[in-house]
Amino acid sequence: MAVLTVPERTSPAPPPPRGRRTRGPRRTPPLVLAFLLVPLLAEAVWVFWPALQGFYLALTNWDGVSAPEFVGLGNFREMAHDQVFRTAAVDTVLWLVLFGGLSALLGLGAALLLQQERRGVGFYRAALFRPVVFSLVATALVWQAIYQPDGVLNQLLETVGLGSLRHAWLADQDTALYAVIVPALWRQVGYVMVLYLAGLKGIDPALYEAAKVDGAGPWQRFRHVTLPQLRGVNAVVLSVIIIDSLRSFDVVWSLTRGGPYHSSELLSTYMYSTAFQSLRLGYGSALAVVIFVLAFGVIASYLVRAFREAD
């Protein structure tokens, strides 16, 4: 799960004057430099250096044993004819739209429903939020039991007279992907709801009062007060769901391993099985670069915003 911070709302107090005087001492003691360098080194060893290697390996053919063989853009040319890659790319887009879009909509809907402090609301919020603390693996196993041919979903369908819809949900190529999205949504909605609840709490009630006085109905208040005020949260939610969608791996891996016949394959699972099961490390790295490129826009725009706020 990606966790990003919600940008600060502009506070009513004027920002402190910039300049040297408002900051700490000018000279940096060596101890302080060490404070910075140790964590930076940890991240350099485990993140920056591997990332650079990852980009290089994408240009090679490598089985992990002999030396990597440089092939230029060969891996990317191969992708153009790789049917599984195409399936995985389409599924990743579907995942982004369905998992991302629905979790944003349902999360906002739940937050709007549960925003008012009233009796029982704490219980409802906790109920929606509870799955967030489960690991995706545990979540997946719970839903696997539901989806079994003799599982709860089919028994339920039978009971309500829809027995004709009985199905091996995870084993059918037409339903596997959607069957995997549902558990992921079940877990994500509560998280998005929490983000929106905080955003809604930050809206000045006076704005609603003013809109009411002007004769705005509930829909107009939502459209012209709530939505514009939620802009900052929306941007964070958007970043979170795109990054989370592209990272999604655990739930698919636990439920279907991307199958049957790659029907629920995402780029992330295809990358993992290519690299660690087929041991095609160069091609796997190239797939990872594709994921990186897809995520890059979001990461960059988030960093730009963070950059503006960092000082």
Added chain:
Amino acid sequence: MSATSTAVRRKRAATAGFHLGAGALAVLWLLPIALVLVTSLRSFDDIAVHGLGSWPRSFTLDNFRQAWVDGGQQRALINSLVVTIPCVLVTLALAAMAAFALSRYEVPFRRSLLLLMLGGNLLPPQILLIPVSKLSELMGVYDTLPALIGVQIGFGVGFYVFVLHGFMRAIPVEIQQAALIDGAGPWQIFRRIILPLTRPALAALSFTWIFNDLLWAITVLRSDSKMPITGALIGLQGQFVSMWNVIAAGSVIAAAPTVAVFLRFQRHFVAGLNLGAVK
């Protein structure tokens, strides 16, 4: 009928409607959890005969014993804690140190460094998987818990640096100056003023995050005996195919620690997810 009683009635109807809608939603969300709890307490024969969705006709705690002992969950849980606890402590300590330096001193390129560190955390892990697994082989730590600890710390630290930097900027400089005048060095300022800021919010958040990870674990570990609880759960799925009673018990065991942390730090936890917003 007076206007006020109509208003009261309408309000009551709205309240009833709210509880009906929200209640249905809550039930929908809690149902899978209830299902796994019930399944974990039923016997295999009961499930085989009556199906997963039927009303329970048996009660047994043996599933937990099977998952715990035969399924290796005991060892897996210990592995998870051995990884998670040092990771949380070290990550937060390192992040607090870096954030302290970046927010309190005129370090050259401080903004770029801050964003570089955050950017590292936002990278899709896929780009790192292959090099990290090769790196851990090179360092001779492949398939050992220290490899997992190392990568979790390295990958996580950037995010906490960014968040803590936000916290620390908000502390008035005067406090630090007063401490300086009293003769406190950077270390004392860090220990007394800054470190306590590393709130339970972040600890609860990072505990859940690391404890629930699967991808890094299966990237740097191979042996079943080294797997943390998430990897072991997947192993359990293969070992006890279609024995839903045992798999359910395993899921309950895997979820219990994070649920406990959540219940203990509920407020902090939700705050943690909203760090910027509640600051």
